[in-house]
Amino acid sequence: MAVTASLSSELIARPPSYYVRRRLLRNTPAMLGLGFIVLCTLVALLGYWVLPDNSPNANNGLVQLQKEPPGFQATILQLPLPDSNRASSNPLRTWWQGQEPRFREVPIAGYRIEGDSLLTMPYQNHSALADQAQRYSLAAVAGHAGPVATLRQEVEQERIVRRTYWLGTDKSGRDELSRLLLGTRVSLGIGLVAVLISMALGMLIGAVAGYVGGWVDSLLLGLMTVVWSIPGIMLVIAISLALDSKGVWTSFVAVGLTMWVDVARVVRGQMLSLREKTFVEAGRVLGLPQSRLIWRHLLPNMTGPLIVLATSNFAAAILLEAGLSFLGLGVQPPAPSWGLMVNEGFQLLGTSAGFWLTLLPGLVISLLVLSFNLLGNGLRDAYDPKTPLG
Structure with a gap:
């Protein structure tokens, strides 16, 4: 009886698409290719949501960081733009067009805080001239006034970031x-x-x-x-x-x-x-x-x-x-x-x-x-x- 049941199961009429799928699933190179295509499709659909640089066209270039190798790390000072508070943060618009930058970014080699001021040391690239040392008030960097201790903590935690460029930067300093x-x-x-x-x-x-x-x-x-x-x-x-x-x-x-x-x-x-x-x-x-x-x-x-x-x-x-x-x-x-x-x-x-x-x-x-x-x-x-x- 068991042999008869197995034979009858093999003789069940199946649509041609069943055998097409079966042959395709057993083809390892084709499935590897399909997997990579699905991965690329997922990246394309998610778009700016998964990008380290979600500016329009991923075009946020820092000329001081041009032509850096993969794995390069940099310290970035983020200075608020005058109209950053009015910048749109609509997720759908970000997905389609990207997010307009809310900060002006300045690479720095180091910094120290003196009173109510932030003194930054210039970043020197192998292919770009170094800028001069700059002094900024903590209130200007934070974007608002307040006690010096509070401003100092906010600047160090939110306005000075460490960024890794996993695949390096191009000739315009873009990720x-x-x-x-x-x-x-x-x-x-x-x-x-x-x-x-x-x-x-x-x-x-x-x-x-x-x-x-x-x-x-x-x-x-x-x-x-x-x-x-x-x-x-x-x-x-x-x-x-x-x-x-x-x-x-x-x-x-x-x-x-x-x-x-x-x-x-x-x-x-x-x-x-x-x-x-x-x-x-x-x-x-x-x-x-x-x-x-x-x-x-x-x-x-x-x-x-x-x-x-x-x-x-x-x-x-x-x-x-x-x-x-x-x-x-x-x-x-x-x-x-x-x-x-x-x-x-x-x-x-x-x-x-x-x-x-x-x-x-x-x-x-x-x-x-x-x-x-x-x-x-x-x-x-x-x-x-x-x-x-x-």
Whole structure:
């Protein structure tokens, strides 16, 4: 009886998606890639909430701290800004745009308190001239008047902070870790927008070309061939010139409009093989309109190849954006684009900071693109019925 029960459990009919998930979960490289993608997505969604420097674009640079190595620590004196009390602290606005600085920050090498004054020693960087020693009243540093003992305690506990730059600083003295984390928004955002645009446009053109056939197919296939022959970077430059802009959203749209040909060719090929199937003939006999046959019956049968192609286009979009930003044609400063950060580090090669500032953004670009490629390979194997279940 036990043997019969086990055999019957093995013979239970399961949907194809069950076997797809099973094959994918057993693919260790694909799951590692998916894990890194999920981690980057979580960082991008949390945004400024998890950044050490949550100023807009993580652009709070201290020129005295420029080009410092990873693990560097500094003592910072925070001086209240005149309008700091009116600064908005809306969590949603901070998540989307960052928090405007409430203090003017001054790196110091040391300090001592003399009466009702704070005397600070200048911080000297290896690549910047040292400032002069400064004297501040305790009331000005604290932002209000009060007893000297109270002001002294408040200044030492709240206005003089010890900060660690875990990945060092760039040539403008900005926190490299914050800009790398915020750069995930740009890379994943441009990948998502590019995939959505390319999938929508490619599915529409490919489905019409493959299903209608005839002169329509020849015309659309000629359009695909022409667009296919133009390098992606040249297309993005042309689209940016046509839109007369080089902002973040222009880069998103331009990259998306250069990647639809891959999708269209795959959809057209699948459509040519599926349109003669029995279920399509049955739909025609029943009088179903062509639009319903395409969108409700044909395209759902292409889910596997389209998902695999979407992951591939995601990785290609990230690389294309990084290359454009490296050349100065994509995302513009001070937005934290990984390609732009590689360019900034490349300009400093030959210095002690150039190696780290080039390696770190290049490494995260490589890891994210590798993760999407591993996931794409895993999905391709998972949708292949010939792949063993393990």
